[in-house]
Amino acid sequence: MADPTISQPPQAAAQQIRHRRGHLHQRLLRYTAIVLLALMILIAISVLIAWLVIRPKRLVFTVEGGSVHNFNLTHDQHLTATFGFSIISYNPNRRVSFYYDSIEVWASYDDHDIAFSAVDPFFQPHRNVTRLYVKLAAQNVSLSRSISRELRLDKSRGQVELTVLLDTRVRLKVGSWKSRDRILRIWCSPVFDLVHLSSSNNFHMKYCDLEL
CATH class of the missing domain: 1.20.5 (Single alpha-helices involved in coiled-coils or other helix-helix interfaces)
Structure with a gap:
């Protein structure tokens, strides 16, 4: 089988x-x-x-005052000056605070950086307004012939049009939680009316754009 x-x-x-x-x-x-x-x-x-x-809200930065002192533009296109700005930082959030760990500020004329300064780190609680007084020094900065000519013409008119740039590293704080560092870029352009190169009496407030 x-x-x-x-x-x-x-x-x-x-x-x-x-x-x-x-x-x-x-x-x-x-x-x-x-x-x-x-x-x-x-x-x-x-x-x-x-x-x-x-309910996060966007930060608000404004430039509310500006002046120029000790302005000297030589015939060989070298600039020396001190630029002063009053910058307002407003945090409208109810629950979010910010640590500004580093702040670098630049003044630019016709896309050419001419002055620089750094601001001390600070903490901004919620619904807080912080005023920053910034002085940016231009020390014998070399300019091109065309930029020098335009700047000299603006000086003769008593007004200088600048761009103010802030490059910052920030951390967010919600309760006890803190985020990692993030880069926050702020640019305020154009900043007008540095009248008579010394006074900020007629300065027009400028709102800034932000990128986080």
């Missing part, structure tokens, strides 16, 4: 094993995708809840 146990050919057995492995791999990928999707949804919900609670 023939043996009822009939073994499968080796090729058929190998194909069945590959089929089972492929099915298991597809199930694993499907479960992984479901878990990742669930995590993304939870993260999105958490971010939305945090946003609704914190």
Whole structure:
């Protein structure tokens, strides 16, 4: 009598094993995708809840005063001057505070940096207004002939049009949580009316643009 146990050919057995492995791999990928999707949804919900609670608002920077002192532009296109600015930083947030860990300030004329200064780090609590008095020194800065000619013409008119740039590193604080350093760039352009190169009495306030 023939043996009822009939073994499968080796090729058929190998194909069945590959089929089972492929099915298991597809199930694993499907479960992984479901878990990742669930995590993304939870993260999105958490971010939305945090946003609704914190209600973050954009910082406001303005330049409210400016003057130029000891202005000297030589015939060989070298500039020496001291530029003074009153910069207002306003944090309108109710729950978000800011650490300004470093602040570099530049004065630019016709896309040419002519003066620089640094501001001491400070902490700005929520709904706070901080006034920064900045003096930027131009020490024998070499200018091109065309820029020198334009600047000399502005001087004769009693007004100098500048761009004020602030390059800062900030950290956000919400409750006891603090973020990592982020780069906050602020540019205020154009800044007009440095009248008579000495007084800020007729200065027109300038709102600044921010990029975080």
